[in-house]
Amino acid sequence: MNQDAIPNENASVEPDLFPPGSRTCFIFTQEKGLTEKLVTIFESQGYYTATADDPGQGVAKLRLNRYDVAVVQHNSSNASMFEEINSWPGNTRRAMNLIVLGGEAPSMHQSQSLVLGANFYLNIDDSDNLEELIMQCLRGYQLYYHPWHKVLEEMND
Numbered sequence: 001m002n003q004d005a006i007p008n009e010n011a012s013v014e015p016d017l018f019p020p021g022s023r024t025c026f027i028f029t030q031e032k033g034l035t036e037k038l039v040t041i042f043e044s045q046g047y048y049t050a051t052a053d054d055p056g057q058g059v060a061k062l063r064l065n066r067y068d069v070a071v072v073q074h075n076s077s078n079a080s081m082f083e084e085i086n087s088w089p090g091n092t093r094r095a096m097n098l099i100v101l102g103g104e105a106p107s108m109h110q111s112q113s114l115v116l117g118a119n120f121y122l123n124i125d126d127s128d129n130l131e132e133l134i135m136q137c138l139r140g141y142q143l144y145y146h147p148w149h150k151v152l153e154e155m156n157d
Contacts, residue, residue, distance in 0.1 A: 013060045018048045025049045026065070028058045028081065029073040029101060034127060038071055041131050045138070059084045067096055069138070073124065074102035074116060086117050093117075097141040099134070107133055119144075 018024050025047040027038045039049045047069065052058035058081045062070070072081055085098060098118045105112035105121060107129075112121040120137040122130070 013052075013057055013064060016048075016050045016061070016065045023047045023069075024065070024067045025069040025071065026058075026061060026067040027051050027071045028055070028078065029071075030075070030077070031073075031124075034073075034101075034124070037127065037130060038134070041134050042069070045135075055080050066092075069097045069099065069141075071099045071101065071134075074100045074104075082116070094145065097137065097145075099137050108136070 016024070023046055025042040027035055027042070027049055028051065029035045029038070035051055039051070042049050050061060050065065050067070052061055055078050058072075058078070062081060062084050070085070072078060072085075074082070085093065085096075097120075099120045099122060100113070100116050100118040101122050101124045102112070102116075103124050105123065107121065107123045107126045109121050109123075113119065119141055122133050122137070126133060
C-alpha cells in the first residue's frame with residue numbers, strides 16, 4: 001500500500017492567518033499542476049488560498065479554519081475530507097461553496113453534486129475550461145445562496 005495514500009489522522013496544523021473579512025479558498029487535489037492552476041484562478045479573483053499535503057492535513061485544516069470555497073478532488077483516498085464536511089451542521093455547510101472534482105460525470109452534473117453533498121461538480125478532464133467553470137460555480141453559488149445569507153444577516157442584527 002502506498003504510504004502517501006494513508007491519511008494522517010493525527011495531522012496538526014496551524015490556523016490560516018488571512019486578513020479579516022477576506023475571501024478564502026481551500027484546495028486539495030492529488031495533481032500538483034491542477035492545484036497550481038486552481039490557486040492561480042482563485043487568487044486572480046481576490047481569494048486567499050490554502051492547500052494541504054495529504055488528506056489528514058486537509059481534514060485538520062477544514063476543522064480548524066472556515067473557508068468561503070473548498071475545491072476537493074473526489075476519490076477513495078480523500079473520503080475522510082468528505083466525511084468531515086458531511087458531518088457539519090447545515091448552517092456551517094451552507095456557508096461554504098463546495099466544488100468537487102472527479103471523473104464520474106460531466107461538469108455541472110446536478111445529480112452527481114447532490115450525491116456527493118456538493119454545490120457543484122466539475123469533471124477533472126475539463127481542465128482546459130477550468131477558469132470559466134469555476135466562475136460559473138462562484139456566480140451560481142452567489143445567486144442561489146445570496147437570499148439565505150441576507151436572512152442570516154437580518155437574524156443576527
